[in-house]
Amino acid sequence: MTVASEWSSPVLAVLLMAAFGMTLTSWIRHVHPALGARLLLLTSALSAAAMLAMLAMLALPLAGQSDILADYGHWSEAVFARGSLSAHAVAVAAALAVAVLIVRAVGELRAQRRAGRVAEELRASLGADVGQVVVAASDEPEAMALASGVIVVTAGLIRALDPEQRRAVLTHERAHVTYRHHRYLQAGGWLVALNPLLFRVPDAFAYLTERWADEEAARATSRTTTAAALEAVALISADNLRRAPGVLGAAAVAVDLRIRALRAQPPSMAWTRLLFPFLLVLSLVGLAIAVGERTLDLVQLARI
Numbered sequence: 001m002t003v004a005s006e007w008s009s010p011v012l013a014v015l016l017m018a019a020f021g022m023t024l025t026s027w028i029r030h031v032h033p034a035l036g037a038r039l040l041l042l043t044s045a046l047s048a049a050a051m052l053a054m055l056a057m058l059a060l061p062l063a064g065q066s067d068i069l070a071d072y073g074h075w076s077e078a079v080f081a082r083g084s085l086s087a088h089a090v091a092v093a094a095a096l097a098v099a100v101l102i103v104r105a106v107g108e109l110r111a112q113r114r115a116g117r118v119a120e121e122l123r124a125s126l127g128a129d130v131g132q133v134v135v136a137a138s139d140e141p142e143a144m145a146l147a148s149g150v151i152v153v154t155a156g157l158i159r160a161l162d163p164e165q166r167r168a169v170l171t172h173e174r175a176h177v178t179y180r181h182h183r184y185l186q187a188g189g190w191l192v193a194l195n196p197l198l199f200r201v202p203d204a205f206a207y208l209t210e211r212w213a214d215e216e217a218a219r220a221t222s223r224t225t226t227a228a229a230l231e232a233v234a235l236i237s238a239d240n241l242r243r244a245p246g247v248l249g250a251a252a253v254a255v256d257l258r259i260r261a262l263r264a265q266p267p268s269m270a271w272t273r274l275l276f277p278f279l280l281v282l283s284l285v286g287l288a289i290a291v292g293e294r295t296l297d298l299v300q301l302a303r304i
Contacts, residue, residue: 009291010090013054013284017197020047020280029257032266037184039274040204043281045187048195050281050288052101057288057295058094061087077098078211101194108193119148126150132177133170143169145176160236165229168217172226175216180211194293210253214262227262231256254291257260 020043028036123146126134134149136142141157151173158166176182188202217226234255261267 009054009287010058011096014197016280016284016287017051017195018049020044020277020284021111021197021200023277023280024200027220027277028204028208030267030273033208034179035179035214037205037208037212040201040208041184041187043277044191044198044201044283047284048191048198050285051195051197052098054288054291055094055098055101057291059091059098060295061298062091062095101197104193104196105190108190112189116147119146119150122146123148123150133175141233143173143233145173145181147175147182151177157233161229164221164225165232168221168226168229169233171220172217175213176209179209179212181212184209206253207257211258211261214258215266218262218266223262223266226276227259230262231259234259245268 024040028040031039066230132149135158136152136154137156139156140154141160142154143152143157145151151170153170153173157169161169184205188205191201192198196213214226214230217229
């Protein structure tokens with residue numbers, strides 16, 4: 001087997017994954033954000049799982065040379081050691097990649113758990129009688145939803161907005177809590193830890209969840225009122241800083257794009273724009289299945 005054929009599967013997988021990441025912005029802004037967030041979760045999870053499974057299968061010949069695993073699996077380790085030099089290099093690279101990705105995923109999971117504990121401790125410190133909305137005595141105009149379900153609104157924000165605008169902001173934050181948008185952000189962080197080629201997915205989830213909450217606020221008030229409230233908060237805020245994990249704010253992500261979207265027509269179900277990313281994901285899954293079948297043939301040969 002040639003070197004080109006040995007490296008063709010991982011190279012093609014990287015190209016497919018890169019194409020998927022590069023085309024995210026071409027469709028997520030043209031579908032309803034609730035639909036877009038759910039489809040992005042499905043497609044990115046499938047992509048990450050297919051890539052990780054393929055790396056594990058490419059690394060199997062290296063693991064198959066272990067005497068312990070050979071005794072457990074009842075196969076001949078000599079079959080796995082019989083491959084070409086390029087096949088051995090692919091197996092070593094795949095094994096190292098799997099190990100690094102697992103370490104990254106565990107680290108991300110631990111960081112998310114720490115952030116969750118901080119949010120729960122904050123809620124506990126407020127007392128058992130605290131409601132969903134807490135008004136903080138701060139002049140800085142802020143509104144944010146915590147992963148624990150608490151909505152924090154500052155006195156500065158209340159003074160800066162009129163009643164309808166305040167209603168829009170509160171509805172926006174309640175949408176974050178109701179639809180558990182922090183779960184999408186956590187999933188984005190975990191997926192990019194499992195596969196760095198999905199580096200655009202976390203920002204895409206941040207944009208989609210904010211747009212999702214904007215649309216819920218527009219339903220409760222109006223698109224004009226929600227756009228005006230978002231613009232007012234953005235103008236009087238000093239900086240739109242990146243939020244900590246599990247914290248979602250009304251004016252923290254892509255404010256200009258969201259205001260333009262609110263002033264335009266409501267997003268439609270543009271199914272045609274979803275065809276290309278789905279074809280990329282299906283191609284990646286098909287490639288993983290093909291590598292899996294080839295690996296299964298190798299295992300069966302080793303058992304014979």
